[in-house]
Amino acid sequence: MASKINTIIFDLGNVLIDWNPYHLYRKLFSNDDEIKHFLDTVCTMHWNEEQDAGRPVKEGTELLISQFPEHSDNILAYYERWEEMLGGEIPGTVQILKTLKDSGQYKLYALTNWSTETFPIALSHYHFLSWFDAIVVSGAEGIRKPDSRFYQLLLDRHQVKPQEALFIDDNYRNILAAREMGIESIHFTSADELRQHLSKLGVNA
Template sequence: MINTIIFDLGAVLIDWNPEYLYRKIFSDEQEMRDFLSTICTPAWNEEQDAGRTLAEGTEILIAQHPEHEESIRAYYGRWEEMLNGTIEGTVDIFKKLKASGRYKIYALTNWSTETFEIAKQKFELLNWFDGLVVSGEEKIRKPFPKFYQILLDRYHVKPEEALFIDDNLRNVEAARKLGIPSIHFTSPRQLADALPEFGVEV
């Protein structure tokens, strides 16, 4: 019986995408995609999510790619331009789950402490959770099992009674290995259709 919902944040509830910024910087779409796949990569960003400072991460990358210094500095210097508000369909689901009173609702997110401070000022929904576990604060991130375990232990959640929702299949598979039922999120509509499969009614 599911009594706990655990949401990822970026690309599930909050519309965050580096392409929103870099389309302003690169006139060529393929050049932008190459930059984000080979220089300011998700793996590099995840090091900041796991606790490395933005300044350190930026300087390490500039030392490796000095010819791209301006574009690299933009990643965190203009980070807010990667935000495009909330994903309203998912927010609606969140509100209905919370209003039902049947579920504790938590967030488990890979997010730099520094940029999360900006997000907290912008998004009221970050105050709606019963608890949040942020990788930058814990100095560990998804998909490492210890990160999931922090949430389970801190809030006394039984894995089999929780439902985890994340857009990254790698993170979903890691949760499943810990015995946490999980949904690989692709859209609000798909999420609404999937929830009843776990006995969760919206």
């Protein structure tokens, strides 16, 4: 039986692009325990996601420095040296994306939680981002995953039917939100497992 899927929607960070603050902060702290404490209590993921949802980097940075002045240098480094958090592409997944693109069978979109101020850096680093038919960036829209309105924005803008779409993300929270909207979803853990899941759904990659 032929697959009904004609549209595949990728998350970017840690699915196609290795993004990890540890890449930067291992240059600034003496051990990973110190980094973990800093990221759990100061530059938290929740704080980062506010910039992903459209808050200006300058505003977010100043807010944290006012709360944690003793960490001002490391807070400033978060965005001043943000490029150093990029560890490169995730080769296996990029190859899957290429196979899907070359097949000509699918519309390919990216739905990403990303600050509009740092996304141009990623665009300049990773040529495969040009393979997508469109990329919807949370920072540009003022809304982010797992808010259902962010998914709906992509569906509406590009005339995608949820029952014909497949969504891939490494964050299970975002997977659950997509499934609530009737979008078949794969929780990304590795390129090999992704290829196996795709095959089961009739998507050859």
